[in-house]
Amino acid sequence: MNNTEQEKQAFSLEESFMQIEEVIAHLETEEITLEESFQEYNRGMKLLQYCNEAIDRVEKKVLQINENGGLDEF
Numbered sequence: 001m002n003n004t005e006q007e008k009q010a011f012s013l014e015e016s017f018m019q020i021e022e023v024i025a026h027l028e029t030e031e032i033t034l035e036e037s038f039q040e041y042n043r044g045m046k047l048l049q050y051c052n053e054a055i056d057r058v059e060k061k062v063l064q065i066n067e068n069g070g071l072d073e074f
Helices: 003-010 013-027 034-062
Strands: 063-065 071-073
Touching: 013 034
Parallel strands: none
Antiparallel strands: 063 071
């Protein structure tokens, strides 16, 4: 498992959103170099992907199979 995967597993969804806010704040600073901005952008995109996947997992857990084999929201 690489370092990024370990970081993602260590963060809750809320912590990931806070990390995204930090990335945005860093990208908005005037002192950031072009290379740092690419790194921050990639980091932010990975965090967003993790958040989307986590939300999808939660949505699937919220659905429950009914008696007729259909899905009901829980």
